[in-house]
Amino acid sequence: MAVFPQYQDAKTDDRFLAAQQKGTLPFYISCNRLGSHYPMHYHDFAELSFVVEGSGTETINGVTHELKSGTMSLLLPHHIHELSGSRTNPVKLYSCMFDIHILFGNPYESYMNRWIHKIGSDLPSYHDFEGEAFQAVAKLIEQIAQEHKEARIGRDAVLRGKLIEVVTMLLRALIDGKESAAAVGPAEREQPNVKAWSILRYIHLHYNEPISLGTVSDHFGLHASYISRMFKEHTGKTVNDYMHELRIARAATLLTASEMSISDICLEVGYDNYRTFARAFREHRRMSPSDYRMSHNRPVISP
Template identity: 75%
Template structure:
């Protein structure tokens, strides 16, 4: 089955944009009740989710796990994510979206750094809280939601503190020697997910099939064949799709020049960028920007 994860960009999300315009913490919380299936996607912000009701399954970077009351998941930027809710026992969960840099930059929280980057590769992306720990974490999430809804003095400081506390409790649980669970990286399927994540993180850099081959110490033809089997696309076609999707977002959501966007998404040659963009959208980047501006103006 081919993998075509959708890209969700924080630059176009009103909840991020409004906060940044007011100088607020790049953070928001939503209460989600997916009816059945939330399709495969990835985004450039981090996400901490916590299930308060219902059951279902979640897949992160190709690894599926159960969702139930007390499940907390942490997704790093560009982790590929998919969710299924049980129609007979529908999920209700809180999702905290934030810029990953919110967790860094303070020497007192430096303990997090080595562990955060192991999420989804060396330690699991989720944990099931139970008993007293479940009660404590549930209370913490409720406090986080309440603080988010208010506009009191020091709101952003409290939000950041409670977010760091929640992530810390999850990291404690995941690194507890009595807890089982490591992420296997030896199966062919998991290799594909590692390669996918690497491409998602570096698609705007000058990478190619050969550089990916060197990074993973795997033969280029082996990567090419395995990648095509799982995604239905070649490595280069997949990177073009990511780059053009990002470019289209920047054309709509920013005032960057088209030449700057070309460089920003990983092209060092404008002609190549314009050609590939036209192949995907049937028009030039400038025509696309004008058409989207006209569409938005008509909708107002």
């Protein structure tokens, strides 16, 4: 089955835009009920979710696990995921969306940078909290939701502190239990499907850099023709076509939601040649970048 997830950009999310306009912490929390399928997607911000009740499944980078009361997941930017909730027992969960950079910067929290980037690779992406640990995490999540709702002095400092606390609790649980079945072991990494998802994730993380099929081949130590064949079977597209689609999707968002010049957008999404960018954009959007911007009632900003 071909895989091509939807892209969600913080620049087009009203809740992030509101925080940016107010000069507040790039963070928001919502409580949602899910009784159906939420399609495969990825975004450029981090997401921490916590299930209060209900049942369903979550798939992160091709690995599926059950959702139940106490399940906490942490998705790093560009992790690909989808959710399915039970119609008879809908999932009720809190979702915290935030700019991952707010977790870093304090020298006394250097452990965060050391471990956070292992999520989804050396560490699993989720943990099922139970008993007293569940109660402690649930209380902390409710405090975050309440603090976010109020506009009290020091709100951003409290939110950041509580977010770091809950992420730390998750990291401790993941590190303590990393030998569990939820972690992807070396043998599992040799399976073609897991390899395909690893390659897909790598491209999602580096698509705006000067990478190619050869770069991907060197990184994974696999023959380019093998990667090409496996990737085409998994996504229905070649590696280069897939990267072009990622870059153009990002460019389209920047054209309609930012004040960046078109030449800067060209560089931002990974093209070092404007002609290549313009040609690829026209192939995917059936118009030039400037016409696309104008069609969305945005002025054409000169370089």
